[in-house]
Amino acid sequence: MAHIWPIGGGKGGSGKSFLTSSLGRVLAGLGKKTLLIDLDLGAANLHTLVDVPYPVKCLSDFIRKKIPLLENTVLETPVPNLYLISGAHDNLDVANLPYERKVKILKAISKLNYEWILLDLGAGTSFNTLDFFLISQNNIFITTPEPTSIENVYRLVRSIYFRRIRQYFNAADFRVLEEEVIQQFGEGSFNKPDCIMQAVKRAHPEKSLQLENDFSSFRFRLVLNQLRKQDNIALGPQICKIIEKHLGFQVDFAGNVAFDDRVHDAVCQRVSFLDRYPYTRTAYDLRELSKRIVNSTSEQLLMRYS
Amino acid sequence: MKKNFATLNYYEILDVTPDAAFFEIRHAYNASMQMYRADSLVSYSFFSLEERQEILNLLEKAYLTLINGKERKNYDKELIQLGILDNVGGKVGAKRSTGIYDASRQWGKATVLKDNKSTLKEKVAQNKRINEILSKQEISGADLKAIRNELGVAIEKIAGETKIRMDYLISIEEDKVKRLPAAAFLKGFIKSYLKCLCIEPLDGVCVRYMDGLARIGKDN
Numbered sequence: 215m216a217h218i219w220p221i222g223g224g225k226g227g228s229g230k231s232f233l234t235s236s237l238g239r240v241l242a243g244l245g246k247k248t249l250l251i252d253l254d255l256g257a258a259n260l261h262t263l264v265d266v267p268y269p270v271k272c273l274s275d276f277i278r279k280k281i282p283l284l285e286n287t288v289l290e291t292p293v294p295n296l297y298l299i300s301g302a303h304d305n306l307d308v309a310n311l312p313y314e315r316k317v318k319i320l321k322a323i324s325k326l327n328y329e330w331i332l333l334d335l336g337a338g339t340s341f342n343t344l345d346f347f348l349i350s351q352n353n354i355f356i357t358t359p360e361p362t363s364i365e366n367v368y369r370l371v372r373s374i375y376f377r378r379i380r381q382y383f384n385a386a387d388f389r390v391l392e393e394e395v396i397q398q399f400g401e402g403s404f405n406k407p408d409c410i411m412q413a414v415k416r417a418h419p420e421k422s423l424q425l426e427n428d429f430s431s432f433r434f435r436l437v438l439n440q441l442r443k444q445d446n447i448a449l450g451p452q453i454c455k456i457i458e459k460h461l462g463f464q465v466d467f468a469g470n471v472a473f474d475d476r477v478h479d480a481v482c483q484r485v486s487f488l489d490r491y492p493y494t495r496t497a498y499d500l501r502e503l504s505k506r507i508v509n510s511t512s513e514q515l516l517m518r519y520s
Numbered sequence: 521m522k523k524n525f526a527t528l529n530y531y532e533i534l535d536v537t538p539d540a541a542f543f544e545i546r547h548a549y550n551a552s553m554q555m556y557r558a559d560s561l562v563s564y565s566f567f568s569l570e571e572r573q574e575i576l577n578l579l580e581k582a583y584l585t586l587i588n589g590k591e592r593k594n595y596d597k598e599l600i601q602l603g604i605l606d607n608v609g610g611k612v613g614a615k616r617s618t619g620i621y622d623a624s625r626q627w628g629k630a631t632v633l634k635d636n637k638s639t640l641k642e643k644v645a646q647n648k649r650i651n652e653i654l655s656k657q658e659i660s661g662a663d664l665k666a667i668r669n670e671l672g673v674a675i676e677k678i679a680g681e682t683k684i685r686m687d688y689l690i691s692i693e694e695d696k697v698k699r700l701p702a703a704a705f706l707k708g709f710i711k712s713y714l715k716c717l718c719i720e721p722l723d724g725v726c727v728r729y730m731d732g733l734a735r736i737g738k739d740n
Contacts, residue, residue: 365565408524452555452562460525460566 216249218323218331219507220347223356224366226337229439230254230356232477232487233500234334235263239488240504241330242296249288249328251299253346254336256309258301264291265484269300274308276322277315284322293486297328311342320349337366339373347374348381351432354468354507358440359449367436371457371465375407378428379414382421391417407461435468435510437503442473468506471499525575529604530582530595538596538605542587549583640718643671650719658732659725664713665693671717682712689713697736706730 221234234250241248252260252273261269269289275281289298311319323331335343347353347370357367380388395404395413403409415422438450447470454465474496480487488497531538534548555562556575567575585591599605644650650670653663668675675693679686688709691699700706710726719725 359561361561361564364561368566446561448554449561456555456563456566 216324216326216328216331217352218333218350219352219354220253220333220335220350221354221356222335222343222347222370223363224337224339224370225357225363228337228356228358228363229471230337231260231263231334232481233354233356233437233439233471234332235260235486236488236500237504237507238264238296238330238332239293239486240501241332241508242293244504244508245295246329246508247295247297248330248332249297249299249326250332250334251323252301252334253342254334255301255311255342257336260334261289261298261300261302262484263481264293264296264298265486266291266298266300267484269298269302272300272303273319274301274303277308277311277319284319284326309340309342313341316342316345320345323349339370341377343370344374344377348378352435353432354435354437355465356437356439357453359438359442359445364453367453368457371434371461371463372405372407375429375461375463376410379407379410379425382425429463432463433510434463434465435507436465437468437471439471440473441470466510469499469503471503472496526578529599530586533578533582534586536586538599540586545583545586549579549587552579637718640671640673644718644720647671654719654725657728658735659729660732661691661693661695661729664710664729667719668693668717673717678713678716681716682709684709684712695736697733700733703730706733 219237221230221237223230231252231254238248238250250260250264252258254260255273258272261267266289271281271287271289273287276284276287281287284299287299289300291298323333333346333349335346337343355367355370357363383391391410391413392404394417395410398413399406399409411422411425414425436450436454438453441447450467450470454467457463457465472495474487474491474494476491476494477487477496480490483490488500491497525533531540534545534552536544536548540548554560556572556579557563558572563572585595596605647670650667653659653667656663668678675686675689678684679689687699688701690696692706692709692713701709707726707730710729711722714720714722714725
């Protein structure tokens with residue numbers, strides 16, 4: 215079964231696509247059959263980073279049933295062992311995916327026969343992003359050492375928490391729960407996942423137990439990207455600690471990736487940064503990161519969709 | 521979901537073990553402050569204004585309790601009574617190092633000399649021999665020693681107060697010119713020495729001492 219790793223981060227421009235393509239290249243270089251899927255629906259550009267400028271087929275062919283099997287939308291890239299499902303040429307309305315279609319995609323993804331599948335998710339906390347994020351228990355958050363980006367990571371973590379709780383209830387039950395929470399904790403408390411959890415515990419003890427097991431099985435990882443020399447290198451571990459202490463999520467710090475102006479050059483020239491500048495700090499960080507991620511995967515279970 | 525932050529005990533708040541040494545507590549407090557301070561990047565947007573203030577207050581309280589040996593003992597007793605901490609044969613606190621920082625210490629009573637500033641001043645004003653020496657054109661190290669002896673202050677006390685090395689003080693008092701530090705340092709040393717003995721004017725006496733040294737240098 216494939217290791218599925220969604221990569222998300224809340225804020226745009228924090229390096230999700232770059233990290234996905236770099237990790238993909240390293241994994242492919244290690245001889246692992248790796249598939250990248252561009253799920254940044256409506257703003258896809260992963261194909262550009264792996265040098266497939268004219269993708270002939272893409273995810274929306276599957277969504278619109280032009281291609282019945284998801285396997286057949288896979289494109290080969292110039293890199294051996296690296297494959298891509300592009301999100302380019304999407305229809306203009308693809309960003310707003312109905313739920314049934316989404317479930318169909320999620321099911322199809324979990325059946326794909328690759329060693330590694332990396333999902334490049336979009337910015338923001340739309341349900342699309344959250345649902346794709348929750349497909350696997352191994353996730354990567356990416357952030358830069360800026361307040362804007364960190365703010366969005368916290369937002370994303372809370373949204374995922376919220377979304378997970380939501381998935382355990384049907385719409386009517388959830389509305390009842392919502393009213394209960396507001397009654398107990400006052401206006402605005404519905405935005406606090408821990409308040410909701412307390413209410414769940416009271417009203418549905420068996421579901422709360424399930425949820426707690428569920429949450430503790432998640433292994434989130436945090437990558438701190440674009441770390442400049444003057445930035446605090448302890449920032450990543452501290453972010454993990456605060457999430458663990460106040461939200462109860464176990465988040466492992468996966469590593470820093472140094473900032474490098476040449477990433478921009480490599481993207482502009484549409485070549486692989488790792489090949490073009492292999493002896494930079496950034497390239498070293500990326501290789502180390504991949505090693506750590508490869509070694510850290512225990513057997514993983516796919517959730518609900520498989 | 522983990523326990524609410526406000527219900528954690530002080531050790532859990534600071535993320536230290538109950539047998540942590542004082543310096544570990546201080547480190548833990550500094551690390552937590554880095555995370556929870558208002559201008560911290562880590563907790564930016566994570567808490568609302570009130571939540572943050574609440575957490576900071578808790579941290580402050582936890583730190584001030586645990587860093588103070590007496591209060592910490594009382595707090596441990598409370599925890600033991602609540603059954604949160606096991607009292608394994610009174611071992612709690614047995615391993616602890618003693619605090620370098622004494623929380624019950626009061627500032628302003630550091631040395632005897634500081635206390636006696638006013639009495640020293642009076643003595644200087646009244647003592648005839650000191651006034652005689654101070655009216656001289658040039659002042660030597662031996663003169664300084666004489667003044668010190670008249671006032672009854674031990675040389676160790678001056679060393680303690682001024683943090684000047686003993687061998688320098690002895691060289692100054694015995695006029696061992698070759699062993700003296702460079703002039704720039706020497707001036708500073710002499711001034712602190714005089715200040716310690718409450719002799720005025722500082723600059724005037726210092727200049728006369730340096731003049732004396734200069735003459736000795738020329739004679740040699």
